[in-house]
Amino acid sequence: MSVYESAVRPLLFRLDPERAHNLTLAASELGGRSSLVRRAAGRAFTVRDPRLETSLAGIPLANPLGLAAGFDKNARAVRMLGALGFGHLEIGSVSADASDGNPKPRLFRVPQDEAIVVAYGVPNEGAHAVRERLSGPRRVPVGINLVKTNDPAKPAAGPEVYEDYAASFAVLQDRADYVALNLSCPNSAADRDFFDELPRIDALLSRLAQEDVRRPLILKLKPTRDAGVLREIVAIADGHPFVSGFAINLPSGKPADLNLTVARDSLDRMPGAVGGPPVEAFVNAILGTLKSITGDRYDLIAAGGVASAEAAYTKLQLGATVVQLYTGLIYHGPGLVKEILTGLLARA
Template sequence: MVYRTLVKPALFRMDPERAHHLTIDALARLGRVPCARDLARRRYRHRDARLSTRFAGLWLENPIGMAAGFDKNGLAVSMLTSLGLGHVEIGSISASASLGNPTPRLFRLPDDEAVLVSYGVPNDGAQAVRDRLRGSERRVPIGVNLVKTNDGTPPTRESVTGDFLDSFTALAPLADFVTLNLSCPNTTAETDYFDDIDRVGELLTALGDHDPAVPIVLKIKPTTDRGRLSDLVAVARETAQVKGIAINLPSASPGDYSLVGRYGSVATRLGAVSGPPVRSLIDAVLRHLAEILGPRSGIDLVAAGGVTSGDDAYRKLRLGASVVQLYTALIYRGPQVTSQILAGIASHLEADGFEQVGDAVGADVWSG
């Protein structure tokens, strides 16, 4: 009630990016107060042993996590890990600091509970984030999402690999898992670099030479091309430390979707649309990946996009996702949406006769 009647109306009267920065700042300040963290945990934690699961070899209290993009610089880790989530992923973070794209670069699509993002990965750089993570308290596993620095220069093998190696070396020791963002939809020079799948293998080989002990997740461009997905899976299987595959948002404009609202000139702006409009695409890609991987592959799937309810999250679990991530739903529905989604998943587990959430993973793909 507080979020819906007071906080959200106030934030939605502001420019979206300013509202975002104020939210992160407030969470960072609250995270430095132990009693505030404890109060948040008591308020938002949904305790149900049936929801505990494993992802990338890690034990999670539940399968719902915070997607990268919300806390780009690791400022609010202490509070975010107290909000009842099973894990939190920060970033994307690059080796060097980046200003990102010119403003405005964040737009609400309220009639569709969606957001258009065209940030261009602004962040403080790996060294600054490393220092913050060292001083943060965490109550759930933390993932660090890494991306090539958006400096506008044409990418080369040396520049891309070197950039990832620098950020990986700085942040991997402080992360429970590392996500390699291979398909950022909001940068100009690097968006298509990893369309050449051999380059994915080259990057993984370079990281492997540094003997990474942390699980690696590949965040890939969404596609329903089964041949391409099969090739990506084959590359992932060649590296023992690759424990997960995540599906990124596509580069598109709101006008590419069948939306309820009319958004004027924003409808033709290029970026990444998040929220319900991308739900069906992500679900289709998820099913293809699950079919290609098969059960007990050792590579877990991460799904985000259009998750606003327990029904949405449970569908992604049954399509093969081991964990489901949120971002846009938190903007429109507030932090209580996590416990509501978890309660919905638990209700579905009971109705379907599953003892653990892991039993539901892939049920619509691998059963029979």
């Protein structure tokens, strides 16, 4: 058991999950200001080995394990997170305008399944605030994940959605090594189905093309097992050469085939999407289908239940270019990054 698991986690788990997260982020932000702390973290957590090196959308990476979007929505802790051994970080989701997200409580732990239920609704400080924070040098490549501003008074309806993405894209693309477009936040109830009409993805990409796209784009898709839909999305991407790859978001709600042991009625008291090991098989099935469609034409970012080297390895074997994690950090702490990378090396 790591120090995190035996000493830190019990304290954090006594707190409300969102408060625990905010404290962790504040501590990381503070620690990251000290070069001494960053160096110590780098020594403790980093695994360097040429066999781990890879690339994503043409960006060289020290290893294939990244931090998933949602952990550091506002780029507060990039300096510290960059010292934890990740090969890349994905910041966001960020929207053009700041948003408060959904009412609280909106984050729940399911310890018996090492899962999290999230209903944040993409609260964030907006593109300009994040741009300011990302002005300094950084240790690892940073992707920025963009989403439409969540404003219940202005649900996604028409072309203003494209304008919202275009606005955040214009502000942030120069701060990013890649830009991920979150096309279905499972927790923005008013917006999450907008891109179910697939020609709208084409319309969004055509609108972004007017912005002089200088960074590779990744489309973070609503999960679907419908190979026909995935094929259609890939065909749309084929028309926009700046699209470099795809990622798969969490499913909204709680599909019956998630691997949960917690009783359904207690789960039903937690609104939101499930992250962590219960979604692993669900996401992996879609990853396999997507890979069979894209072949090697596109890069794939895979997240969903990566809490062990075995889980990361499985996704890489299924065709992921890189894997990302979030929920695993909550249950296992930062040592998980090194544990996974060491485990991948053992399988190399």
